Amino acid sequence: MPAFSLEPAQAAWCAELRALAAERLHPLAEKGEPGRVNRPLVAELGRLGLLPRLFTSGALDLCLMRESLAYACTEAETALALQGLGAHPVHAHGTPAQRQHWLPRVTDGTAIAAFALSEPGAGSDAAALSLAAERDGRDGWRLTGEKCWISNAPEADFYTVFARTTEGAGARGVTAFLVPAERAGLTGAALDMLSPHPIGALRFDAVPVTADDVLGEPDRGFRVAMGTLNLFRPSVGAFAVGMAQAALDATLAHTARRDAFGGKLSDLQTVAHQVAEMALRTEAARLMVHAAAMSYDSGSPDVPKRAAMAKLFATETAQYVVDAAVQLHGARALHRGHLLEHLYREVRAPRIYEGASEVQRGIIARELYAELAELEAR
Template sequence: MSVPAHEPLPHLQWPFLDERHRAIGRDLRAWATGELADEAPHGHDDVGAATRALVARLGDAGWLRLAVPAAHGGTFETLDVRALCLARETLARADALADFAFAMQGLGGGPIALFGSEALRARYLPAIAAGRAVAAFALSEAHAGSDVTAMTTTLRRDGDALVLDGEKTWISNAGIADHYVVFAREPEAGERAFAAVVVDADAPGFSVTRRIDVTAPHPLGTITFEGCRIPAAQRIGEPGRGLRVALGTLDVFRSTVGAAALGMARRALDEALAHARTRQVFGKPLGDWQLTQARLAEMALAIDASALLVYRAAWTRDTGAERVTREAAMAKLHATEAAQRVVDDAVQLLGGLGVAVGGVVERLYREVRALRIYEGTSEIQRLVIAGELLKAER
């Protein structure tokens, strides 16, 4: 079954969006309806090839242009967070792996677009926009997830080169990426100094050492650096300021995680509504029972509240705010937690069909769970929000 195309898109009329965004929302919805069939889930064995194919298709269709600035093949002059959110919401509603492919092109190119030299932008961003190169973002380590400052991967200078040693894990696109934006401790620049660099997949001393299979398949693994040498020009931003690059990038893209959750929640509600209208229970449609209506109402309420928070955060960033740490954290926290509940409610309404392998709702149940973890867990988002509130009161 392809993505239903007939439902109205009332949120496109919200004042957070302008005509360019509305056109993107309508056109991408039409493209996804025609191009992304989801009757067959992506398997573990071919997920890397499937992801690369989706990157190429998104590039050929022009959608990856939303992930880079206009100067290097993009649609908007600068990264437009509302457009990124619309893209992720629409793609996640259709096919989570397509959303993943799009999101990683943005996240893997974001540090270069936001903080990189003009030479780095010219070298990497056009290929990302065209879907000719697969990007990756390497921040997490085995003992440095939520606490990124605990990372142990190091970078040192050696003549005209930079040398990396260490290991990163839980890295999306590990093994299929053409380049990785890597973050490392930089002792030469200070005790709490960090670096951000671009590492090509063929760099000497770089290897992919482990593949990680997860509940909702996507390419994930561990990468290792053993005396990995890269040119000094591969540095992103200033020496010792790599953490600023990481956090500044996440500040832009965190709202889009909420948008992906929103897309999954919308699809779950669509499936639940279709079932409630047609399933006969004790002589009448399931949707005629008040318990069902109450559940559907709560699902719709959670979705609209999430959408308002997501597009509030995106609009705030796009209209000039340098940082949207509080708004983005709120959007991600509420939207991902709400989506989990909405999908679970859809499973409950569908009964046995909701847990049948291969069904849309069963797939959503597996796919939505990771969104409460990556790019900052729900617990971390609560700490971020509280920290911003307390800071404002000082």
């Protein structure tokens, strides 16, 4: 089964993706400006046929794409993932008109998508959103408030925006809207962050939206958000695994060649054991990611738990592996432009976005106790 070993065709496809990322995507990434949307890179993802696969393949294929791209070009991986994250609600819940207008442009790389959930006062508590959607006429609203730490903002062409349509209703009072970037009253600013991909803040000053902009149903937007995150959380783990594998391979090569204390660095037992631990955790994370993806593809009811486990374990593992790799490389790994310097800046954010590690632990515990209660009720 793919959860334990890839089929030959899958392994060959992953190798092809790594080669494409190194030969065609990485040069475009190097020409981009950190913190800005790299439109030529996104367009190339479309030309290579990778963006359409976001909506025609399953969760396992998404994970294989993200891991393979991350191994050779984290910028390409992130560009691909953000197109999927921002546009998946349109694919899954959009009206025919919304889908026909936006999805072809997303998949050919000419329209940039963004997922606008986080707010300054509700980063991890997605049900505590305060962006207000106030009624304006019979089938319209005005959006007023802020979003923060939104990937691709403020340069995206459209945003999947989650706003509160019913006060005091918690998760049951949130609606998802598709908001084009040119909509009156919508402004934004870039944020200078540690990771190199584009992140910004958005301000909504009575931005008009109508029933034609709703994704799904009014007051049911939390399901849209959680359904999207259940798909993408395992693939965040795949992104992390790709970075961990790149760091591990660089460490193997370095320690095998590096002269130290009368032999090679790899001859030191403490070094060899460290590398073994890095490999062990990376492979365990990969298996958890694949298992979560297969759970999603099969429609299993345990998707929230498995997705949270995969995202949590893989991102924590990648942090450990990259940090260990930097330590074993020494000062050279801290030079600007070194692979590990780049990975060290990239690896920290996934433990926070799409639900911080603490949130994932909460989801896991909640699902475990729900399973216990169900068993006891039988």
